[in-house]
Amino acid sequence: MVTADPAQRAGARLRLERVSKSFTREGQSAFAAVRDVSLTVEPGELVTLLGPSGCGKTTTLRVVAGFEQPDEGRVYVGEQDVTDLIVYRRSIGFVFQSYALFPHLTIFDNVAYGLRVRRLPAATIRARVGQVLELVGLPGYERRFPNQLSGGEQQRVAVARAVVVEPQLLLFDEPLSNLDAKLRVQMRAELSRLQRQLAITTVYVTHDQEEAMAISDRIAVMREGVIAQVGTAEELYRTPRSAFVAQFIGRVNLVESRVLGATGGRVAVDLWGASLSVATDDAYAPGQRLFLVLRPESLTLVPESAKATEGEVVIPGVVRSRMYLGEKVEYAVEVAGTLLEALTYDPARRRLFDVGARVGVSCEAASVRALTAESHS
C-alpha cells in the first residue's frame, strides 16, 4: 500500500562511497562533474543536494538513479551494491524538473505505466492508481491528458507516477523550478508532507537554499563537484565551515580580520579597532588572518552615542541606503570604507535611521562566526 505507516516501512539506506564522475565533450579535456563524493542518507530521511548550477548535484542524483555510471566509487541501497545495476532494474522513483509526463498517455496511463511494466493485475493497478491520485489531491483526473493540466497539477502527477511503484528511493531533480513563486511554496510543503507520510528515503536536488531549508532533514552543500558541508539547515546557517557555505546559505557580510589572541575554544579578533571574543573549533595563532561571518540580522543599528555592553561591540558608520520592505528594513551602512548589510525586522516598533545618518553598528560576539583564511577561496 502506498500509504504505509512510517514505522512499518523503514525505507532503504542509501550510501554513496567515494563517487567520481567526469564527462568528456568533443575536443575538450575531461570535466570532473563529481569528485570523491561520499554521503549516507538514512532510511526515510530527506537529504537535499544544494549548490549553484554546475556544482555536480544533478550528476550525483543521476548516478544514484542509474542514469549515469560513476567512473569510480560505489552506490549502495540497503546492503545491495547497485553501482552496475541498469536503471530499469533499480527500484527508484524519479521526479524530473520538466515532469517528463508521457504526452500521449492519459493521467491514468501515466501513473499506471510503472505498474504495467511490472505486469501487475489490472484490478490492482486500478486500485493503486486511484489511491495515489487521491493522495496527491487529483482524484477524478484519470482521463485527462497532461497538456490539459496546470504546471502544479502536472507536478503532482509526476510525483504520483514516481511513488505508485513503491520505490526504495525517491529522487527529485529541481522539481519546483518550473512553477511560479507562490505555487512553489505551497508545493514544497505538500512534497514534504507526502515524503514524511510515505517515509521513502529521498534525495532532492535544488539550487534554491530556502526550498532546501524548508523541506530537508539534512542538506549537503555542493561546490565544484565536491560536498562542502553536510548538516541540518540550522547547523549550516549557524556554523558554516567555509565562506562558500556561509554565503550560499542565507545572506552574509564577510569581513576580513586579524587574530589578537587565542585561548581554548575562543579567539579574540579585531573588528575595526574593537576587540571581540568569538567561539571557535579551529586553532588560531596571534596575528593570523581570518574571516568573520556577520549575518545582516545580527547587526543592529543604534544611535551613534550608544555604549557597547558586555560581549558586544559598537562600530561607528554612516547609512548609505535604506530599503523599506514591510516586515523589514534593509540598510547598507558604510564602516571604514566597507559597505555592510544590516536588517531591522518589525520596523514599526523600531527606530529607523535616514540615509546619511551617523549610526553605531552593534554586533554581538555570540552571533559572530570565525573562519580560517584557507576556507575562503
Add this chain to the structure above:
Amino acid sequence: MSRGRDPVVAPAVVLVWAAVLLFVLYPMSRLLALTFWDGGPTLEAVRGLLGDWTHRAALVNSLLLAILVGTAGTALGFAFALLAVRSNLPRWSERALDAVVLLPLISPPFTAAIALIFALGPRGLLSYHVFGLTNVNIYGLSGTLLSETLTYFPIAYLTLKAVLANIDATLEDSAFSLGARRWRVFATVTLPLATPGVANAFLLVSAASLADFATPLILAGTKFPVLPTQAFLQITGLYDMRGGAALCFLLLVPTLAIFAGQRRWLERRGGSFVTVTGKASAATRVKSLSPAAIVVLAAACGLVVALVLVCYLIIVAASLVRGLGADNSLSLAHYAHVFSGGLKAVRDTLFIAIVSMPVGGLFAVVLGFLVARTQFPGRRALEFAAMINYALPGTIVGIAYLVAFNDPPLALTGTAFILVVCYVFRYSLAGTRATTAVLAQIDPTIEEASASLGARRDVTFRRVVLPLVRPALLAGMTVLFIRAMTAISATIFLVSLDWSLVTVRILEGITNLELGQASAFSVLVILLVYLAVLVAGLAMRRLNAGSLGRAGTLLGG
C-alpha cells in the same frame, strides 16, 4: 543513460549496420571495384571514357545543365518564396500556390517532358497551333533546361520559403526604424540573412538536375548527351558494365562536391544566422517589398503557375483523346489499355510501394532513434552511410545494385525484394530526418522517466518513443509511397518480366511513341499519389501533429 550496458540497443545497432553494409556500402564498393580494379588497380576504364567525345561532352553538359537549372530554379523558387512569405497574400492563394507548386514534386518522371513535347514539339499545341512557329526545337539543352527547371524549382521554393519565414520580422523593422528605405532593408538585411538558404537551394536543385535521368532521356537527344543517360545507354545498349560503372564515377565526383558544399553551408547556417529565437515576436507585417514589386512578382509567378497548369492539362487531355494534336476525338482507349495490358505494372508498383512503406518507415524511425538518442561507436559513420543511397543519383545506385546483386549468391535483381530494398535505403531518409526532428522536440527525460519506472529500452521504444514519433513515421511512409510510385532512375536497372513498374511502362510508351498511353499512366499515378497525400494529411491532422504540418512540406528534402 547507461548505454553501454543496454541489452537492446547493441543488437539493434548491429542489425542496422549489417543492413547498411550489405545494401549501401557493399554495392557501392563493388561499383568502385569494377571501375578501378581489373586484376590490379587500373585507371583504364576512366581513361577510356575520357578519350571518347560523347563521354567528355556528357560530363561537361551535365555540369553545365546542373548550373543552369540550379540558377534558374533557385531564382524562380526565390520569387515564389518572396511572394508566399513577404507579400501578405490571402491565405487561400498561398494554399493554391503550394498545391500547384507541389505537383511537379509528386509527379512521375517524364510528366513535364511529355507535356513540353505536346506543347512545344515540332507540331506543338502552343508552338505550331497557337503561334504558328515551325522552327521551335524542344530537344537539346533548352528543352531539358526548361523541363528540369519546372520540375525542380519547387525544391528551391520549399527551402527558401522556410528560410524567409524564419527571418525575424523585427530585424527588418529595426532597420526601418533606423531610417532605411525598402530596397535598402531588403539588400542589407533580408538578402544577407537569406544567402545561406539561397546557396543551399542552389546546391539542392543542381544536385537534382545532375541526378535527373528521365528528362534528358526524353528531351536531351543525341546532340546533348548527359552522364546519367549515357551510363544507362552504356549498360542497356552496349552491355558494357565497366563503362557504365566508370560513367557513374564521373557523375559521383561532382555529386560529392555538391554534397560537401551543402553540408558546409548548413553547418555555417547553424552557427551565425540563427534568427529563430523561439520567442514569439510581435506579429509585425513585413513591408520590405513595395506594392509595385509584389505586382511584378505575382505576374511572373502567375505565368509560371499557368505554364505548370497547362502542362498538366495537356497530359490529362492527351490521356483522354485518341491522339492529341492529330485526332482530338474523345476516347478511353488509353485507360482501357492501362487497366488491361498495363494492369500488372500498376499492381506490381502498388504492391512494392505498399510493402516499402512499413519496412522503410520502421527502418527510418529506428535509425533516427539510434542516431538521436543513443551512443555507440561509429554512430556518425552510420548516419553518414545511411545517407549515401539517398544523396547519390539513382543511376549510380541502380548500377551499383546491378553490379552487386546480378549474380549468385546474391542474384536478387528482378525480384520484388530488391526493389523494396532499393526504395527503403534510398527514400527513408525523409522519415529519419522527421524522426530526429520530432525527437529533438521531445525532452530526453521522457525516456528516462520510462526507464526509471522499470521499462527496458525496447519497452520504452515501443510504448513511448514509437507513439510519439507517429507523425514522423507517417510522413516517412508517405514519402516512401510517393517515391516508390514515381521513381525510375535506380529501379529501371532492377525490373524484370516478373516485376515491372508503372514508370517503366511510361518510358516504354514514350519510346514507342504511344504518348497517349504514357499520359494515361501518368494521370493514374498522379491521382494515386495525390490520394495518398490527402489521406496522409487527414491522418496527420488526426494525429494532431502541429509541429509537422502537411506531409507535402517534407517532400523538399
